[in-house]
Amino acid sequence: MKSTVIFALFVVAIAAVGQVASDVVICNYEKFDLYDAMYKKRQDDFCVFQNVFMSTDVRYGDFMASSLDYQKIAFTNSRFPIVPPSLYRNFDDIRELYVRRCNIETLRVTRLVEKMYAGSNQITSVSIDGNGSNNLKELYLESNMIKDIANLTNLPNLQVLVLENNPKLGNTDFAMFSRMTKLWKLDLENTGMTKIINTLRLDLTELKRLDLSNNQLTYIDMHQFHSFPKLENLWLSGNKMYFMEMEPIRAILPEIRSIVIDDNYWGCQHLAIISKYMLDNGIIIRQGECKSRNIHKVCCSDTTDLVDNRYLIEMKIRSESKLEESVKTLERDNLALLDTVEEMRVQLNSLILNYTAKMEEMRQTAIAARPVADPVEDPDSLESAEAEDYAYYESEERHKVVEAEAIEVTTEKSSAEDVSSEQNRVE
Numbered sequence: 001m002k003s004t005v006i007f008a009l010f011v012v013a014i015a016a017v018g019q020v021a022s023d024v025v026i027c028n029y030e031k032f033d034l035y036d037a038m039y040k041k042r043q044d045d046f047c048v049f050q051n052v053f054m055s056t057d058v059r060y061g062d063f064m065a066s067s068l069d070y071q072k073i074a075f076t077n078s079r080f081p082i083v084p085p086s087l088y089r090n091f092d093d094i095r096e097l098y099v100r101r102c103n104i105e106t107l108r109v110t111r112l113v114e115k116m117y118a119g120s121n122q123i124t125s126v127s128i129d130g131n132g133s134n135n136l137k138e139l140y141l142e143s144n145m146i147k148d149i150a151n152l153t154n155l156p157n158l159q160v161l162v163l164e165n166n167p168k169l170g171n172t173d174f175a176m177f178s179r180m181t182k183l184w185k186l187d188l189e190n191t192g193m194t195k196i197i198n199t200l201r202l203d204l205t206e207l208k209r210l211d212l213s214n215n216q217l218t219y220i221d222m223h224q225f226h227s228f229p230k231l232e233n234l235w236l237s238g239n240k241m242y243f244m245e246m247e248p249i250r251a252i253l254p255e256i257r258s259i260v261i262d263d264n265y266w267g268c269q270h271l272a273i274i275s276k277y278m279l280d281n282g283i284i285i286r287q288g289e290c291k292s293r294n295i296h297k298v299c300c301s302d303t304t305d306l307v308d309n310r311y312l313i314e315m316k317i318r319s320e321s322k323l324e325e326s327v328k329t330l331e332r333d334n335l336a337l338l339d340t341v342e343e344m345r346v347q348l349n350s351l352i353l354n355y356t357a358k359m360e361e362m363r364q365t366a367i368a369a370r371p372v373a374d375p376v377e378d379p380d381s382l383e384s385a386e387a388e389d390y391a392y393y394e395s396e397e398r399h400k401v402v403e404a405e406a407i408e409v410t411t412e413k414s415s416a417e418d419v420s421s422e423q424n425r426v427e
């Protein structure tokens with residue numbers, strides 16, 4: 001009898017192992033090591049699950065702990081395609097979740113989670129509960145397979161976003177991060193970027209650290225970073241850069257301390273100019289040290305001042321559109337000037353008419369006033385008085401005409417100056 005009971009228990013135990021349905025997995029509350037956003041080692045109390053292996057049966061295991069109030073949960077040496085949903089059910093107040101190296105493919109971030117460590121998985125899809133009402137402050141998704149970050153745009157509390165080593169991501173418009181007004185660290189290292197796209201309308205005023213290293217950037221115009229007025233550290237190393245437009249760096253990035261440019265495709269001539277400019281402005285330019293041909297210890301090549309015209313072509317297109325705009329402005333100004341001239345002409349005509357009428361009136365008055373028979377009167381005297389009057393009016397008239405012309409001339413001159421200064425700017 002007794003042996004049958006034991007046997008029955010044994011069968012249940014076998015079933016429990018074979019079928020995860022009744023698996024109870026318990027975490028251990030302990031000190032756990034991890035790194036913070038500044039790569040500093042940090043030790044904190046986490047409830048740690050170990051050796052949790054699940055495939056499609058991920059819905060079953062029952063995740064437990066001595067207290068279900070634990071807010072920090074970690075998995076080590078574990079494998080599952082999604083974070084087991086029952087974890088979220090049992091622990092309904094998770095604030096930090098550490099699931100690195102778990103083979104996760106689809107990640108769900110619950111609304112209260114503040115820090116999510118999900119690096120080194122196979123993640124292609126991320127969904128965030130609560131849309132804009134989530135609490136997410138730090139999101140680590142390095143070394144995954146993310147192609148699309150549309151789900152990651154509405155994160156108003158986010159301070160740290162690490163997308164390093166997601167080479168399928170490709171070019172990302174900085175406008176994608178426009179709602180992350182508290183973001184101070186953005187890591188886009190090795191994300192397959194070939195050019196900078198920035199259509200941000202409002203500045204990201206907290207951003208201090210921007211990592212764009214190990215991409216395929218070829219040239220950079222510092223104006224492209226105008227939306228990050230507090231930027232202190234910019235990483236551009238390991239790209240294919242051969243051209244960088246710097247000036248006026250301090251006006252664009254007043255707080256900048258380092259722009260790391262090692263390991264690019266610099267020609268030594270251009271590198272000499274930009275590195276001197278940066279060093280003169282107190283900006284650090286390298287992390288490593290080049291032993292071969294270098295300028296200020298940054299590698300460069302004398303033979304390959306690279307013939308790559310993309311930069312020049314793009315700049316030319318931009319200045320052409322600028323020129324078109326200036327021409328339009330000038331055309332508008334010109335029309336306004338023509339209107340003014342026409343108005344003056346009308347006024348002038350009216351003046352002349354007035355003047356002629358007045359002269360005629362005076363002449364009539366003079367004729368009427370002349371004594372009918374007075375042979376003593378010098379016939380020329382009145383004529384000469386009239387002539388003086390005439391001269392007076394004529395000179396005043398002239399003066400006005402000259403003034404009008406002068407105005408016309410200066411306006412023409414200033415529009416000519418506009419053109420030449422506009423051209424200077426464009427050049």
Ligand SMILES: *[C@@H]1O[C@H](CO)[C@@H](O)[C@H](O)[C@H]1NC(C)=O
Binds near residue numbers: 126148149
């Ligand atoms: C975006 O989120 C939805 C669910 O909210 C999910 O179905 C989809 O796979 C996610 N897409 C990506 C690319 O993360």
Ligand SMILES: *[C@@H]1O[C@H](CO)[C@@H](O)[C@H](O)[C@H]1NC(C)=O
Binds near residue numbers: 131132154
């Ligand atoms: C999320 O919120 C934004 C605005 O905050 C809204 O435009 C968007 O449609 C919302 N998305 C979903 C899936 O509710």
Ligand SMILES: *[C@@H]1O[C@H](CO)[C@@H](O)[C@H](O)[C@H]1NC(C)=O
Binds near residue numbers: 347350351
């Ligand atoms: C023409 O003369 C009349 C008065 O005679 C005056 O009111 C008017 O302002 C004058 N017109 C101009 C353009 O000076």
